[in-house]
Amino acid sequence: xxxxxxxxxxxxxxxxQRVALEVSQExxxxxxRMHRAYYSKIERGERNMTLATLWRVAQGLGxxxxxxxxxxxx
Amino acid sequence: xxxxxxxxxxxxxxxxQRVALEVSQExxxxxxRMHRAYYSKIERGERNMTLATLWRVAQGLGxxxxxxxxxxxx
Numbered sequence: 001x002x003x004x005x006x007x008x009x010x011x012x013x014x015x016x017q018r019v020a021l022e023v024s025q026e027x028x029x030x031x032x033r034m035h036r037a038y039y040s041k042i043e044r045g046e047r048n049m050t051l052a053t054l055w056r057v058a059q060g061l062g063x064x065x066x067x068x069x070x071x072x073x074x
Numbered sequence: 075x076x077x078x079x080x081x082x083x084x085x086x087x088x089x090x091q092r093v094a095l096e097v098s099q100e101x102x103x104x105x106x107r108m109h110r111a112y113y114s115k116i117e118r119g120e121r122n123m124t125l126a127t128l129w130r131v132a133q134g135l136g137x138x139x140x141x142x143x144x145x146x147x148x
Contacts, residue, residue, distance in 0.1 A: 003129060006126070006129050048124045051077070051080055051084065051123055052077040054125065055075075055077060055080050074138060074139050
């Protein structure tokens, strides 16, 4: 695995979890007070986010950061 | 938990894992090609590192990123 694969796997897992909550990208991004365009890039695996951002996304999904990474298989 | 607590818990877990490998901060930082001063700040919980950096540290410790976060209890 390289860094890009990590981002892509995590983005995919975030999308899956968000879809499972039956909320749109826009609604979810708003709920965690994140710019919609930035959040969209996270789901596409195009952002090397920080721990603080990972934590914010995980919180919004109702998961611990470690659980979210485990869901992503990383 | 807030963002600072996350950083501190993770830094503490990283230090524990590195000490368990019986390598110095300097040796470990060199082994993952990271500036020693930056790595020292990570262990002290003073850096909001990116996913790529988390992955590099976890690799050096022989862990998956999710395992490292779980060790940190976050």
